[in-house]
Amino acid sequence: MTTVTTASRRQGRGGRERILAAAAELFTAQGINATGMEQIAERAPVSKRTLYAHFRTKDELVLAHLRDLASTGRTLEGALVREEVSAKERILALFDPPPAGTDPVRGCPFIDAAVEFPDPRSAVHSYAREQKLLMVRLVADLVAEMGCHRPAALAEQLVTLADGAASRAMVLGEADYGRHARAAAEILLENALSTTD
Helix, strand or coil, X not given: CCCCCHHHHCCCCCHHHHHHHHHHHHHHHHCCCCCCHHHHHHHCCCCHHHHXXXXXXXXXXXXXXXXXXXXXXXXXHHHHHCCCCCHHHHHHHHHCCCCCCCCCCCCCHHHHHHHHCCCCCCHHHHHHHHHHHHHHHHHHHHHHHHCCCCHHHHHHHHHHHHHHHHHXXXXXXXXXXXXXXXXXXXXXXXXHHHCCC
16 A cells, blocks of 8 residues: 655645645635635645745735636636637637536636725735726727627626626536526627627
């Protein structure tokens, strides 16, 4: 029988990457405020000294986690930058169910973080706000590319639908959260295109 020791589990990925992976898993499963730094260190596995060498505070870790999600495209916004598909397909991908075998739907991580860090002056809340505003700009660019009427207003409507659908998925535990929102988005896009003729 082979026994895996903590030392052997620590080999491979660097400490920072293991910490971010553990934080992502725990934040998704139980929320940011309910997750302690000691729990993250244990899950990583790293010493608390290593954890604090990479992230001096929990706020720093949360911010790094959100930046990691954004940079790797593991958010709703990630669907908007896939250049291999049309602008319309990218917008409608906001409403697609997650691929089979992925983590359960927990809503939008930026909205979740803003709720858990309600002070708009906090770095975490500010970053979450920036990402939600970026999402609107990305959608506005795509609907403008499609030739839709009033792209800024349409982008706000589509993003509101996407965020609402993701929130309902978390609350209701529905994997196919976007079906109804996608139908509404298709109507909004059709109407915006028909008014440009």
